[in-house]
Amino acid sequence: MSDWNVEPDDDEAGAVIRTVARQLKLWREAAGLTQAEFGTAIGYGEELVSSVERRRRIPRPEYLDAADTALNAGGKIAAMKEDLAEIRYPKKVRDLKKLEAEAVELCAYNNSVIQGLLQTEEYMRASMATRRPAFTEEALEQQVAARLARQDILAEAPPRVFSFVQCESTLRRPIGGTMVMRRQLEHLLALGRFRNVDLQILPLDREDNAGLAGSFRLLRLQDGSTVGHNEVQLVSRVINEPKEAQVLDMRYGIIRAQALTPRESLAFIEKVLGEE
Structure with a gap:
């Protein structure tokens, strides 16, 4: 209880x-x-x-x-x-889950950690454990359960279209230690082979990076509209103002163009995995 x-x-x-x-x-x-x-x-x-x-x-x-x-x-x-x-889940998690349920396409760029929908439970726990002030054990379990529940959307039918761009730094940041990261990279390889998932890596040696302002998400809804989602220190914000969502949409398109192709990205992850 x-x-x-x-x-x-x-x-x-x-x-x-x-x-x-x-x-x-x-x-x-x-x-x-x-x-x-x-x-x-x-x-x-x-x-x-x-x-x-x-x-x-x-x-x-x-x-x-x-x-x-x-x-x-x-x-x-x-x-x-x-x-x-x-x-049981926090309101912001439930609201986000509802938006995801309405979306026909979900896009996400991350430059700090592996995107939540792509995380293994081990990686998830390790990343949440670094929070300060620290979660209580009960709050940590609640957060983990909420995030795991959201991952069900990857396998739901009919399949939605997913696009993820991860900065190379997220593959090399050893959250949880070597074995946790190995399993996380292996998990990325498995998800990247899903037919409805495009997973791309933006290498650190790229001179141009349109995502330096931070991570964000885009959700294209069934009615044709697009909303953004931005989560930073102490703030989780849904961006539904059309002009702001348009800026994020344009920015995401540029980031995808700057990143490796999905095929090249899987090879890149395999390379990083071999270095572990």
Whole structure:
């Protein structure tokens, strides 16, 4: 179990929390059980049951499964696991995931770390562990779970089109150590062979680099519009103003032209891997 830790302006999560807590309490009272009796029936303490009903704690899937069985709910309580699974993630992650679900093409340029959709879990944990102030263990697990959940989009049908440009520096920065980076580079090679993924490397010896201002993403949506996404220190911003999105679109096109082709890029990654 864990604290809710919901952002003050996260109305969507708040609504889900209230609904789940209310339903659990109604089912318990309808069964004529006190919080202590219900806790005994599902294998949890009275204090924890009280915290869940007062919306101070988030029930894990096994809590809802146990409640469903003890209250003979026939799957109605267990079904709430899907709603809770989404709101466990920070609001900015959920909003980004919704945008990604609407996109027919996703493009990303990164010059600091491997792009999140391309990261192995080991690399992900190692990069997040460098954050200062440090994440708590619980917050780290939440961040990792949220990012891993977003990666499902790479294999969803019908396949979307993905374009990634990674600066060479991201291949050589030894986040997590040698073995973590080896597995990360091997993972890049595997993803780069997906038919709907174009993976390009922008070498450090290029005299021209239109991406010096930093990493960013572009999402081309089903309605034909394009939005950008920029994440820097303490700020995660969706850029939907057409003129600003157009600048990023133009910039990304130049970056792709300056980078190695997808075929050359896979060979380059293999070369770097051989140097590890």
